[in-house]
Amino acid sequence: MPDPRDTRDLESFAAALADELPGHWRSExxxxxxxxxxxxxxxxxxxxxLVSAAVAEDVLEHDAVLTREDGARLYVTxxxxxxxxYLVAAMAPPGIAPEAFRGVREPDGIAVPDDPFRAADDITADLLPRYDKALAQVQHNAQGFAEQQAAPAGAGAxxxxxTWADDGRLVARPGSEEAAAILRENGFVHDEQHAYVLSGDDTAVQGRSVRSAGARLSALGIRVMMRNPPSKPALDTTPGTAPTPAKPGARVR
Structure with missing residues (x-):
């Protein structure tokens, strides 16, 4: 049974938090x-x-899910x-094959104060940038797998x-003027040294630009590959020892 001592008003907190986060979110x-x-x-x-350990080891009386207009979800308890x-964690996108998550580091959750204004600041500065980056890479991985299965031999040359830069920017190197035009139309700026660069100042805008450009390029049979800088393969870094779930029903990626 849930702990009767947990008297926190999570429902009100989650609703207020949804109103304070950038973009449009709804709370359930x-x-x-x-x-x-x-x-x-x-x-x-x-x-x-932190969050997976709490789920596996503790009885949680309640939780809430915040959903952004583009489908991104946050788990709050x-x-x-x-x-x-409170604890806030990203939720993995549904309906995507496990292979698409391979090599993508989990955007681990954080603890936030019970003030929704301060909590929104912490989430916006810390969790959301890592979440949007991981989400964009997983979605592109999944798209690449689907294209490989659907494309005939020799297609998609x-x-x-x-490539993700250390400062959060995304550097793209198109192979044709047609591809370059699509990048420009989606916010990439030409740079003599780095080819085309997409700013990482606003990760939500960056994620939408990447998805839009990827869809346009894929429609032309141009494959998109997402990479980390060779010198710092951060997404391949093995995280600390994962907690052992207390029940078989709790699973994490």
């Missing part, structure tokens, strides 16, 4: 009557540290034994390689 609150009930949503938590904090 859930209350659990038994321990196994928390896993139906928590199994999609994209985390291998109370932090066990910390009455003045042209490709555009997009």
């Amino acid at each position: 609150y859930h209350r659990h009557t038994a321990y196994p009930d928390q896993f139906s949503l928590a199994e999609d938590v994209w985390d291998l540290n 109370g932090r066990p034994r910390q009455d003045e904090e 042209e490709r555009v390689v997009m």
Whole structure:
């Protein structure tokens, strides 16, 4: 049974948080009557540290899911034994093959204060940039797998390689003027040294630009490849030891 001492008003907190986050978010609150009930949503938590440990080891009375207009989701719940904090984690996109997540580092969740204004600042500065970056790469991986399966032999010879820079910018090298034009139309700026560069100042805008450009390029049979800089393969870095779930129903990517 849930802990009766958890008196936090998560429903109101999550609704206020949704209003404070950049973009348009809606909040959906859930209350659990038994321990196994928390896993139906928590199994999609994209985390291998703080939040996944709480889901696996503690009975969570309730949780909420914040959904952005583009489908991105955040999982929100109370932090066990910390009455003045909440836990917020990214949720993995549904319906994508596990292979698309390979090599993409989990955008681990964070603890935030029970003030929705301060919490929104922390999420915007820390979690959302990592989430949008991981989400864009997974979606492109999935698109690439689908194209490989659908394309006939010899098709898709042209490709555009997009490489994440250490400062969050995305550097693209098109193989044709047609591909370059699509990049320009989607916010990439020509740079003599780096070919075409997309700013990382606003990760939500960056993510939309990448998805739009990728869709346009794919429609022309041009494959998009997402890469990390060779000198710092951050997304391949092995995270710390993952907590062992207490129940088979709790799973993390």
